[in-house]
Amino acid sequence: DVKVTQSSRYLVKRTGEKVFLECxxxxxxxxxxxxxxxxxxxxxxxxxxxxxxxxxxxDIPEGYSVSREKKERFSLILESxxxxxxxxxLCASSRTTQGTGELxxxxxxxxxxx
Amino acid sequence: xxxxxxDPGPFNxxxxxxxxxxxxxxxxxxxxxxxxxxxxxxxxxxxxxxxxxxxxxxxxxxxxxxxxQYISLLIRDSKLSDSATYLCVVNSPSYKLSFGAxxxxxxxx
Numbered sequence: 001d002v003k004v005t006q007s008s009r010y011l012v013k014r015t016g017e018k019v020f021l022e023c024x025x026x027x028x029x030x031x032x033x034x035x036x037x038x039x040x041x042x043x044x045x046x047x048x049x050x051x052x053x054x055x056x057x058x059d060i061p062e063g064y065s066v067s068r069e070k071k072e073r074f075s076l077i078l079e080s081x082x083x084x085x086x087x088x089x090l091c092a093s094s095r096t097t098q099g100t101g102e103l104x105x106x107x108x109x110x111x112x113x114x
Numbered sequence: 115x116x117x118x119x120x121d122p123g124p125f126n127x128x129x130x131x132x133x134x135x136x137x138x139x140x141x142x143x144x145x146x147x148x149x150x151x152x153x154x155x156x157x158x159x160x161x162x163x164x165x166x167x168x169x170x171x172x173x174x175x176x177x178x179x180x181x182x183q184y185i186s187l188l189i190r191d192s193k194l195s196d197s198a199t200y201l202c203v204v205n206s207p208s209y210k211l212s213f214g215a216x217x218x219x220x221x222x223x
Contacts, residue, residue: 001180004157035213040122041215042216043213045210045211049202090158103211105158105159106157107156
């Protein structure tokens with residue numbers, strides 16, 4: 001059974017703190033993605049990666065960075081968390097390039113920034 | 115204008131009813147279309163792809179209308195387990211996936 005695992009389901013951080021969200025997939029997928037989901041806005045792409053050490057900005061990369069040192073792991077970093085980054089963060093992986101195949105999502109990480 | 119728009123609902127229907135809803139997209143060159151299902155506090159999962167000729171998967175039927183730039187999802191004989199948020203997903207020519215905000219369906223006993 002395919003699996004995308006996100007390290008933390010719920011986090012509470014303070015403004016200015018550095019936040020790491022980790023995602024691991026066991027399907028040997030090249031493509032991995034980070035989205036945030038907010039009510040009324042749908043899923044918005046933050047960053048994606050097509051290969052190890054490769055990253056591309058999505059629609060809303062400001063305030064975020066990512067790291068992909070190994071094929072199975074894709075990390076999202078908030079260098080200095082702000083209250084407007086309170087959201088549900090979803091990691092996904094796919095065998096094909098974005099838009100042409102099924103996305104497999106992790107269960108999500110709900111981040112609250114106080 | 116949003117790239118993908120959905121009626122947020124909620125659509126409240128009794129068990130056994132038929133429910134249908136649409137999703138409109140703005141980019142006429144969009145090439146691929148999908149419906150994902152998201153249960154409360156869970157991750158989205160692919161429900162079905164939407165093909166030009168329309169397609170059916172059990173009680174679920176998806177249709178694509180390119181002329182009017184919308185896709186639809188119809189659920190027949192609704193079950194309690196169909197209660198979820200249904201996300202419309204559209205792939206543009208640049209292979210960018212755009213997600214709708216979702217349509218919530220609640221099936222009551």
